[in-house]
Amino acid sequence: MRWRLGRRSANIEDRRGMGTPAGIRMSRGMRIPGGMRMPGGRAGRAGGIGGIGLIVIALIAIFLGVDPGFLFQGGPMPGPSYQPQQTPPSESEEELKAFMSVVLADTEDTWHALFEQLERPYQEPVVVLFSGAVSSACGFASAAVGPFYCPGDRKVYIDLAFFEELGERFGAPGDFAQAYVLAHEVGHHVQTLLGISDQVRSVRANLADADANALSVRQELQADCFAGIWAHHADRSRQLLEPGDIEEGLRAASAIGDDRLQRQAQGYVVPESFTHGSSVQRMRWFQIGLEEGTLSACDTFSADQP
């Protein structure tokens, strides 16, 4: 992406290196209320057992209305192990932070313009950068849940170490892949401002699991489509995209599809348990947003087959 000359957003809250919030000490294997264990280290998660604690955290997150993260799965959780950051951020992390602030600023410009057409105010979200673990209005979260949006405080939470995993473990490197992740979370913010998230939550409450999951998939695919809307305007209005960027975004959308993650985690796929959509669905809706650039193109709830 051609981002260096872009405006930088002031809506970045840097909480890296702050460790755990006062009064909370987290350690591997620590018990949390309810008798569940915090996830173990990388090796434990790879075995598929250590993810239980995270599943519980994610379920609590869903209950509280938080997007439980890009990568939430019923299996092992990707994401960095918990390690409070003692050393000052590296040069590459500082660069990543600058990049995030430019992408965030660009989403602000895009959504301000689109909300103006709707004659509604766009309230900008804050992006919290953290390392290891963070407390939000949606509760306490480990970096292992992946980036997430909390409607309670209208903030996006990202551990920059996630992007390393995205490149190395999920085979989706590149700055545009990272931008897509942020734009997806901002998409959840837009859904919150438009009242879509509230509607989904109240309908979901009366549905059986499989139907509730199907509704979440539609909500997630819409956030992918909204990320595409941002990319459309970033490209058309500000020429931020370079050759290869779209492919990076599509690769990221594909890498974190539920089917691909489930196959990696457990060797088989259970479509009824999907909460984010398959790789093909995620790529398709990102592309629809990218091509059309309008909110009306992203009605994943009316589509027969999302």
Ligand SMILES: [Zn+2]
């Ligand atoms: Zn999401």
